[in-house]
Amino acid sequence: MPDSGDVESVKASSLGDSQVRVYAVQPRENADPDEIVDGFLEAMTSDDLGFATARKYLTKQAARDWKPEASITVLATAPDREQAVAVDDPESRGRSFPIKGRTVAKVNEYHAYEPARAEFQDEIHVVQQPSEDGKGKEWRIDHLPSGLVLSEADFQRNYRSVNKYYFASGEDWVVADPVYIRQRQDPITRMDPVTQTVKALLEGPTLWLQEAAVSRFPSGTELKKGVTSLAPDDQSTLKVPLNAKADRVGPEVCRRMAAQLLFTLGDLTSVRVEQVELQRSDGTSLCVLGKRQARDEFAPVRASERAENPFFVDEHGKLMTLLVGGRTAEEPQPAPGPFGKGLLPLRSVAVDRDESRAAGVAKEGRELRVTSILSDEELAPAVVTSTAARPEDRLSAPSWDGRGDLWVADRNPVRPRLWMVPDGDGQRVEVSTPWLADGIRVESLRVSADGVRIALLLKRQDGRTTLNIGRVMREGSGAQQTVSVEDLKAVAPSMETVTAVSWAGPSRLVVVGKEAGGVQQVRYIQTDGATSASSLLPGLNGVTAVAAPDDDRSPLVADSGNDGIVRLVPGANWQRLGKVLGSSPVYPG
Template sequence: MTGVRRGALAAALLGVLATAGCVTLPDGGDVRDQPGDVLPSATGIRYTPPGPARGASPHAIVTGFLDAMGASPVQTSTAREFLTRSAAEAWQPQRRTVVYDAVKPSTSGSSGDLVLTGAAWLDEAGRWRGELPAAEAHVHLRLQRERGEWRIGGVPDALLARRTWFSGAYAQFQVHFLAPDYRSLVPEPVFAPRGEPLATSLVRALLMGPPDPDAPWLANRLGGLHLAEGAVTVKEGTARVGLSGVATLPTPAARTQLAAQLAWTLRQVPGVRTFQVRIGDTPLTLEGGLTDIPVGQGASLDPADAEASTALFGLRGGRPVRVEGHDVQALDGAHAPAYALREVSVDLDATRRAEVSADGRQVRVAALDGAGPATVVTGEDFAHPAWDRAGHTWLLDRRTSGAGVTVLSSGRQLVVRVPGVSGARVTDLLVSRDGTRLFAAVRDDGRDEVLESRLWWNGDDVSASPARRVATVSGLQDLGWDGPTRVVALTTAHGLSQVTWMTLDGAPGDLGDIPAAAAVFDPVTSLVTSATPGQPLWAVGAKGALVAVGAASSADEPPHGITHLTAVG
């Protein structure tokens, strides 16, 4: 969009503003260094907004200030020209980003009083924090004269970003922390400006730590460290990360875990193949003397579990089978259960199974072939069991009195109280392979909400955080994983089914770079999905027929006659 068109659009929106006082956006949070005014550049058309014209009116100053925050590449130098000298020096737009749809008239009488509609916010690290409270969507830009010209003397510490601009200038990435047992990386979504220097943005977000600094469900080997020179440099495919502070790296394994956090974060930067880390004057050295660390480092900590089986499992004639390509193998042999099954669920390394009886009242967990001792759990109506990489079996009992969540750990059955989920009307449950996230589909007053709770273990006991809403949908039929960072939902309304993708943080799909919803014109009831990246996604018809969704191809379709297909986990 040209400068003229941007300016005209902003002027049209602001031209209807009325005048008198408003509430200022909060500007709390720790102050972080932000070198200069140029934020990482965006791809696409370059746009350098004009500064304030001589003799500009208060209205024109406000219009120009908002327009200047739509620069491409992303920068705030021009926006500072609309501020008084003291306000320009004090303004810290990196503290938060407010994304809004439009500006509507205020009921006050000042040209600097704005009301942002459809506003949401991101914190300093670029983490999506959801809807901005209504009171905080009232922004007061205090106008005053300086050297005979109108300037803005008070401004919230935030980048005010129109949604249409933000969706093109920013993209969603993942920074990686560790599960509390250090056995898996845990992806946490953040938004960062597209283009260079993306590496600096992502490492800075990683160094800011988990979304909740005291979160017991995440560990961080980078705690207490900061960028020593304010930026990550990239040259000839190698990113150089200079850090200051004190790192707690007592063992070679700890150094490997720190390297894995950086590797999985930096591998998203185009062209980066290796990286080097210095903590103070000391280079990070892994076993074998490795200092040029490949971004493929840390495969054993893959949040999707690189060792997980890619086979599918299901039922044929009511008995469990393993499906690999067009090869179908019965699981039971001489250990076939005496009762019919409704479905089967298999752990990540395909060594154990959890089978749900036809009436849904019993779950039996045993070796994959059904041999040996088994753990049996009884209830009212069990949903599809879930597994994490530690081998825990997660069970949702959809009781008429309200849902109950339990987990089987080393043969023990533990009740898990999940605030917002336990006791509610829950139709489905997912657990991430890293074992730190639980997603539940909760039905209330005719609508379906997808809720997320965070999980953590303290010895042999497990706890869950209060659930927060990730999405609201209608007619939810099934939930599943599409890779380790996306949840997919099958919904049916007015006879039409569609598959909808959602991000872990609940950010809108148009901002999170996720696929658009896909319509399914066949009558379907459930999904076949996997947390392993790149696996086909299928919708399942009432008679077991598969319908390809997204990149799935009919050439990949398993043999007919298999019902209740499922991936591991």
């Protein structure tokens, strides 16, 4: 430590530590305007109940009007006031301090995270008001940005992502809806993380998901008044007291309500909940449901005792399966059925969630065919064909959703279209895609297991390939149904181009891409666009395709060009699998 020299102010590091806690300090007597502004910005990052200390930097009216729970603006670094110059304001004898930064995201009052790449500019205005003892005047803030303004490091230290779960519209399985809650006690509601999570679930789906997912909790259902702490008992049972809105629900509806809670609480590693008991407003039991029952009945992908194994297309166009769960990968084996025998050389492939059928695009990209991978059978006629002149303008790699429906894009520039094949062998349905115009091209697609969301790599006219998530809307059934993909949202706006994407669980993607001027990177990204420093995976060059399992028991698999098929086991670096050459690595889905 230096024992002499001047004191210099420095910017806080952008690296957050979830174990660090910031305690707000109230304003010093006779503090100058600079101290008031800096003290308030620091106090916003604390866990102070009600943000009581932060409010002491405000005038009485501003303290009453400020609603920190209304929104959060997340900046790349702490709000920049260093270069600001206090501007005299003769009208109110106050001073204005411009606040600047680079916006990373916004979090709304419903806890939904939305990436945003824009310059942030606002101001904090201070005025003099009588001091509490009435003997003098103190500088206080009378105008400030709405909600909270936090650096990305402070946001990640104070908040964490959890998945709320709702039922896919018209279906009996759940879909994830990520939101952010406080890491510790919420300063406004005084609720612990478990109670915050339950409260967020009861508020219903976020705006983007509302039209495609429903809650089984009756409208107006809330926690019983005064509940701020929930904890499982010594039997790992969580008892959740509800208000009178839920008093008269039937047993089947109650089971689904309990299932939503069990899936949602499964994301909280700090608490172990094996079963949930819902209680009426008078404390009597509505129903009890266990975690295993919820998974067996309502998960979009049924739990299996065995780890998933990936498939890929070898250099001869045959469908191969690869056992990669152990320390050393075994030699790939041809998949049973026509594709494994090479009766139709393949360009790309997808395997359904039951691992009973495969959909393959022929080598020239013109035909999409479906066949068994359990036994030999004759190849059926193509379910989708493309008439594009060039192979690269024909069919994309296909994808299966959890309903058993098959998806593929025809990239014919004359008439680009998105197709859905009900049950993989029904009459194809053209998907409504009003956004598929103005030179936009679907490079690849991946549908979520729940069938509600679709990840799309879209090539723009400027040559950039961006990652977007669309909401899948359906009406009717079979060939008579209407299907559309709506309300696309950018998931990785900081990436200049995205090369490959794969679902990696209910609300997470593995993405291969690069930022402007950067090198190719592989990382996890939440479906709401949120990332963290820990989501970056070991680097790998030349990746053209990536595949992730539904859980963490199997490794990531990628096509790395000259190195062939490689895998990434947690805690290790990418490993080359001997002489395994091929392309289009996929897990079921």
